[in-house]
Amino acid sequence: xxxxxxxxxxxxxxxxxxxxxxxxxxxxxxxxxxxxxxxxxxxxxxxxxxxxxxxxxxxxxxxxxxxxxxxxxxxxxxxxxxxxxxxxxxxxxxxxxxxxxxxxxxxxxxxxxxxxxxxxxxxxxxxxxxxxxxxxxxxxxxxxxxxxxxxxxxxxxxxxxxxxxxxxxxxxxxxxxxxxxxxxxxxxxxxxxxxxxxxxxxxxxxxxxxxxxxxxxxxxxxxxxxxxxxxxxxxxxxxxxxxxxxxxxxxxxxxxxxxxxxxxxxxxxxxxxxxxxxxxxxxxxxxxxxxxxxxxxxxxxxxxxxxxxxxxxxxxxxxxxxxxxxxxxxxxxxxxxxxxxxxxxxxxxxxxxxxxxxxxxxxxxxxxxxxxxxxxxxxxxxxxxxxxxxxxxxxxxxxxxxxxxxxxxxxxxxxxxxxxxxxx
Amino acid sequence: xxxxxxxxxxxxxxxxxxxxxxxxxxxxxxxxxxxxxxxxxxxxxxxxxxxxxxxxxxxxxxxxxxxxxxxxxxxxxxxxxxxxxxxxxxxxxxxxxxxxxxxxxxxxxxxxxxxxxxxxxxxxxxxxxxxxxxxxxxxxxxx
Ligand SMILES: [Mg+2]
Numbered sequence: 001x002x003x004x005x006x007x008x009x010x011x012x013x014x015x016x017x018x019x020x021x022x023x024x025x026x027x028x029x030x031x032x033x034x035x036x037x038x039x040x041x042x043x044x045x046x047x048x049x050x051x052x053x054x055x056x057x058x059x060x061x062x063x064x065x066x067x068x069x070x071x072x073x074x075x076x077x078x079x080x081x082x083x084x085x086x087x088x089x090x091x092x093x094x095x096x097x098x099x100x101x102x103x104x105x106x107x108x109x110x111x112x113x114x115x116x117x118x119x120x121x122x123x124x125x126x127x128x129x130x131x132x133x134x135x136x137x138x139x140x141x142x143x144x145x146x147x148x149x150x151x152x153x154x155x156x157x158x159x160x161x162x163x164x165x166x167x168x169x170x171x172x173x174x175x176x177x178x179x180x181x182x183x184x185x186x187x188x189x190x191x192x193x194x195x196x197x198x199x200x201x202x203x204x205x206x207x208x209x210x211x212x213x214x215x216x217x218x219x220x221x222x223x224x225x226x227x228x229x230x231x232x233x234x235x236x237x238x239x240x241x242x243x244x245x246x247x248x249x250x251x252x253x254x255x256x257x258x259x260x261x262x263x264x265x266x267x268x269x270x271x272x273x274x275x276x277x278x279x280x281x282x283x284x285x286x287x288x289x290x291x292x293x294x295x296x297x298x299x300x301x302x303x304x305x306x307x308x309x310x311x312x313x314x315x316x317x318x319x320x321x322x323x324x325x326x327x328x329x330x331x332x333x334x335x336x337x338x339x340x341x342x343x344x345x346x347x348x349x350x351x352x353x354x355x356x357x358x359x360x361x362x363x364x365x366x367x368x369x370x371x372x373x374x375x376x377x378x379x380x381x382x383x384x385x386x387x388x389x390x391x392x393x394x395x396x397x398x399x400x401x402x403x404x405x406x407x408x409x410x411x412x413x414x415x416x417x418x419x420x421x422x423x424x
Numbered sequence: 425x426x427x428x429x430x431x432x433x434x435x436x437x438x439x440x441x442x443x444x445x446x447x448x449x450x451x452x453x454x455x456x457x458x459x460x461x462x463x464x465x466x467x468x469x470x471x472x473x474x475x476x477x478x479x480x481x482x483x484x485x486x487x488x489x490x491x492x493x494x495x496x497x498x499x500x501x502x503x504x505x506x507x508x509x510x511x512x513x514x515x516x517x518x519x520x521x522x523x524x525x526x527x528x529x530x531x532x533x534x535x536x537x538x539x540x541x542x543x544x545x546x547x548x549x550x551x552x553x554x555x556x557x558x559x560x561x562x563x564x565x566x567x
Contacts, residue, residue, distance in 0.1 A: 026555070027520030089477040134478035134505045136557070412480060418499065421515050421522040423486035424543070 007120050007143050007170070008238070009111045010150040011094055011127060014138045014158060016107035017045040020086050021076050023136035024411045024419050033074040036061050038290075038318075039403045040077050077404035080314030083107075084291060085412040088312040089135045095297060095308030097127055103293050105250050105350045106312065110147060117170050124166040144169035147240045148233035151190040152208070156180060181209035181234075191230045191240075196223060208234065251289065253278040254346025260299075261342045264333050267296060274347045275329040279322035282349060288318035289349035292325055294332040296345040307342070309335035318353055325349065472562055478505035480558065482515065482522070489513070489524055491539030494563045500524070502558035517555040518546070524560065 013019060017035040022028045032049035036042065043050075043059045053071055055064060061075070068075060087106045095101045100112035113120045124141035131139045142154025149169050157167035169177070187197035189208050203222075205211050212234035220228035229239045253274040261267050271294055282289060295310040313328040329347050336342070409417035473479045484498045492513065494500070500515075508514045510529040515522050516536055525536035525546065534548040548554050 025520075026517045026522065026557070029520070093477050130505075134475070136504060415481075418481050418483040419522060420485045421482045421500070421524045423484050423488040423490075423494065423496065423524050423538075 003117050003170070004115060005117065005145065005170070006112060006114045007117070007145060007168075008147055008150045009098075009113050009120070009124060009127075009141055009143045010104075010147070010154045011090075011109055011111065011131075011139050011141050012154050012158075013090065013107035013131075014140060015045055015047060016087075016137070017076075017078065017083055018047045019137050020083050021079070021408055022047075023086070024082075025408065028074055031074055032072060033076070035076050035078055036406070037078060040405055044078070075406050077407040079404075079408050079410065080291065081410045081413045082408065084312040084314040086135055086137060087291075087293070088310045090131055090137065090139070091293065091295065091310040091312070092308060093131055093134055094127065095295075095310065097123060099297070099299065101295070101297065101308070102252070102254075103295065103310075103348045104252075105348075106291050106293070110150065113143065117168060121166060121168040121171060124168065125164075128165045139165070141166045142169070143167070145236045146233040146238040148190050148230055149236070152180075152184070155188075178209065181212060182207050184208040186211050189230065189234070191226065196227060199223070249350070249352065251278050251281045251285075251287070251349045251352070252346065253281065254344065254348075256344045257342065261296075261345070262339055264336050264338060267336045267342065267345060268330065268333055270345050271329045271332060271347065272326050274345065275326040276322045278347050278349050279320055279325050282320035282352075286355045287352045288320045288355050289325075290315055290318050290351035290353075291349070292328045293348045293350065294329040294346070295348075296332065296336055296342045298341060299343045305337070305340050307337050307340050309337075311335065318351075320355060472501055474503060474561075475505055478558075479503050484524060488538040488540045488543045489526075492526065492563075493565055494524065494539070494560075495565060498566060499564040500560045501562040501564070503561050504558040506559040506561070508556045508559050513560040515557040515560065517557055522557055527556070 018033050021033065021035065028047075030049065031047070032053050032055075033047040034043045034050045034055060035045040037044045040061050042061055043055060043057060043064075046055055046057070050073065053073065055073075064073070065075075067073075083106060090107070091101065091103055091109060094109050094111055098111040098113060102110040104110055113123055120143055124143055128139055128141055131137055140154055140157040142150045142152065142157050143166070144150040144153045153167040153169045153172075156172075157163045157165055160167075172180075184207060185197070186192050186200050186205060186208060187194060189211065192200070192211075200206075200211065200223075205214060211231060214231050216228045216231045216235075219231050232239050255270075255274070257270070261270060275292070275294075278292075291312060291314050293310065293312045295308070297308040298304070298306050309332055311331045313331050315324060315328060319325070325347070409419070411417060411419045469476070480502050482500050482502055484494055484496060484500060487496050489495075494513070502515055506512075508527050510527065512527045513524065514527045514536075515524055516527075517523075518536075523536070525538060528535040528537050528545070529551075534551040534554065536546040536548060538545070
């Protein structure tokens with residue numbers, strides 16, 4: 001008899017941006033490919049082939065642009081419209097496997113799984129196959145009693161072909177788990193920052209194994225409640241719940257309803273409240289987000305109609321503006337079905353960065369241009385209404401602040417840019 | 425395993441079109457008799473898309489499928505989740521390109537055949553390594 005226990009699965013898309021580009025352009029398969037950050041600034045995703053070339057995360061594009069052709073390196077600007085659409089498809093699929101989906105970032109979500117452990121593992125394998133078949137994206141699944149361990153299991157599933165993309169912590173032999181933990185630096189554990197890692201090293205705690213063996217109360221006294229929770233989670237006690245896991249990677253605002261919401265109007269109100277809640281959390285942390293995901297779900301135990309609509313909306317620019325976030329979250333409403341009892345809804349803001357971290361006008365690494373010339377350039381490229389000064393410019397709300405010279409088509413969101421299939 | 429993700433169970437009141445009951449029973453001064461016959465407008469997404477998570481629209485370039493009613497410039501609805509079968513119109517990955525052909529699975533071997541006399545069938549010597557990107561379910565032909 002297999003053991004029954006509720007577990008947490010972390011599903012994470014492998015090299016999400018790179019995989020999204022490849023899903024529509026098979027010629028990129030097997031070739032070194034990098035995707036650049038906003039304004040084509042630096043490398044934010046690398047294919048394994050690009051990693052093998054020695055290109056590191058965060059490399060400024062201008063520094064490697066000269067050699068790209070010699071290396072056979074393919075490069076793309078961030079196609080947030082495409083990534084947002086594929087993300088929403090993945091999240092909707094994941095919602096079919098659990099009543100409790102917590103979207104953690106544009107390409108990661110936690111799911112609660114129940115039943116026998118080997119059945120949980122099979123669900124993980126099925127999720128991997130189904131996401132690949134439906135959306136064309138590779139994912140890895142880590143399953144464990146706690147979120148922190150699920151993160152670790154996911155990492156191992158990714159780095160170790162033997163797992164075939166799915167690692168269930170409880171099904172890994174004890175001695176194998178020990179050696180995995182002993183080889184993992186504390187700095188690589190979810191929620192342990194670089195500063196904590198340094199202080200931990202100073203008292204002789206170097207590996208995940210060391211931290212798992214630490215006394216939680218002692219850690220709370222020397223460090224913080226947050227780090228104590230990490231220790232408990234490493235020991236198998238789940239204590240990071242949805243509402244708390246708002247690190248600096250995402251801001252989640254989600255609630256279960258006391259009475260089910262059955263109308264679009266009521267859902268509209270709920271989403272507005274949550275989007276504003278997320279906006280004030282962002283403001284409090286001096287952060288801005290680039291992508292907002294809104295979702296709603298019916299009860300997994302309901303025998304009636306089930307529905308789990310999700311939208312993922314890339315914003316024109318980083319923002320913490322409650323109005324913009326609310327308007328974006330409202331894009332969920334057309335997918336909300338009248339008369340269906342929703343018990344939960346929420347918004348997640350991801351792709352965060354410190355407020356005011358970016359210049360407003362496009363910067364390309366060369367000498368600063370005369371602003372007038374720049375306005376003229378942008379106006380010519382994107383149409384005159386695309387840019388202006390002060391309010392006139394801000395109200396445009398299009399992506400004029402971003403330089404994206406190597407952008408792939410908006411395959412799934414623009415009728416004029418559909419993928420082309422050859423009848424040859 | 426697959427569930428229908430697009431099936432809106434509309435709660436809007438529905439009545440069969442042409443039903444005459446109701447009109448004469450309305451109290452005088454009732455705001456809008458028409459609302460009793462309210463019915464959602466036809467939504468092509470509901471009828472043409474089985475699963476929104478796996479459905480993509482693509483555009484055809486070339487005339488090799490002309491004989492199947494699929495012309496240059498037509499749009500296709502493609503479901504990536506469907507299992508390709510003998511006779512399916514598929515999007516296959518050939519030399520890094522998305523190519524549309526009809527899949528033929530015979531004891532003698534697997535072929536990707538065109539629907540135009542000018543194009544030879546493409547033999548698939550190693551079907552295990554054939555990547556089928558998706559299966560076309562509808563053609564939006566420009567008439
Ligand atoms: Mg990922």
